[in-house]
Amino acid sequence: MVDMAAMGTTMKDMHQTDRNPTMTEPKISAKNVNVFYGETHAIKDVTVDIADKTVTAFIGPSGCGKSTFLRCLNRMNDTIDIARVQGTILLDGQDIYDPRIDPVQLRAQVGMVFQKPNPFPKSIYDNVAYGPRIHGMAANKAELDDIVESSLRRAALWNEVKDRLDAPGTGLSGGQQQRLCIARAIATSPEVLLMDEPCSALDPIATAQVEELIDELRANYSVVIVTHSMQQAARVSQKTAFFHLGQLVEFGDTGEIFTNPRDPRTESYITGRIG
């Protein structure tokens, strides 16, 4: 008979061991995070450690707080007047809500890709060069060219656009636009990439390309992805967090969450039962 228990272990560990990330220190460590939108208590006492060089998926029904929590990780909630964030979020041990931290600098370190591809109404080149320019990351045109090329290459878009870098980014297909946004996010050499439903506006082929890209990006970044597609979470992530009604219900290895979740609420959600 096949030893299912042993098989489960190998399935669960496969992604971790083939990359062998330094798991000792979490990249992001969130402790007792609470978020309020005015009177609404949107995130309730969430504590979680996010590993480096790992894809972590946040799943949960609409309104469960997964996007809200994601937006805490690079202080995107600062832009919402009525939002209040309590608790601590450490990036490499440094409190990102420390008053001395410059949020703009933080967002260069913790990049973000949104649901809908949102390239600037500029050329493909300028879309990618924008971040490095404002952060003064390139001393001259040649250095900037290098950053643009390597970012587009890492976003698996270079070959498709290298002959038309001056063309507007908005003229690309949806999938290409999203990869352009990923190239833009990684141009500032971030350490963490946050992705909020990065494939929900893409067709299956473009989705597969972005998923392949996410898997490659894992070699260099800590990737956190919010997704409504549980199959996508299962395909791309090594760790999965299930949010429900503002709480982090369960967090664990993706293989384990999808074969043998501990909490009945997780089970109800991922098996498509009312819950």
Place this chain on the structure above:
Amino acid sequence: MTKEHIVSAFDRDLEGIQATVMKMGGLVEEALRGAIKALETGDTELAQKVRKSDRSVDELDLKVKHDAARILALRSPTASDLRLVLSVIEISAHLERCGDYAKNIAKRSIVLAENAQIEGTVPALRRMATFVLSMLSDALDAYIRKDASLAEAVIERDLEADDMYNTLFRSLLTHMMEDPRSIAAGMHLHFIAKNIERVGDHATGIAEQTIYVVTGALPEDDRPKKDGTSITFKPSDE
């Protein structure tokens, strides 16, 4: 997990595949009972019927595998649903083997009907078969009720089935050593005993699947094994 799926067709698929396995279980139990009865009564007609009935079991096994593949492809089951589909595939394979054993017992019963019997063996086989059939029936009950403690009890009982087999083995061996003319019958009866003992192992395998579905983990592989026949008789002992 008793709550219903939002997509009710998913529930119907999962219920359907379990119903097929239970139907298979019913056919296999009937075949085993028939095979033992044919052995007891020398009813070769019944034995032929049992042999033919194995085809239906094989067809149901194919149906289970086909339906399971379809559910995996179309519904992408997860967690307890996934474990249920995987367990159904395993249980179907166990039952298919049990069907083969029933067919084999029926085949040997036809040969034995024309041979002199070894006294006392057939009643002992009958007792062993009754015991193992109750294991199989409880294993299937435990599965459909998702009753892990009943499944544990089935696994424990396999020791007793092994004991019964060991006793029969020694008794047949003694007969064959004393009277070489009994070897032909003795060999057939021994294979029948072994077949029945194997049904007990498959009942245990089905019980293990119930534990997997309920708990998410198979029991550790330290389950009781008590086949002592390999040390019962050594040629050098003669």
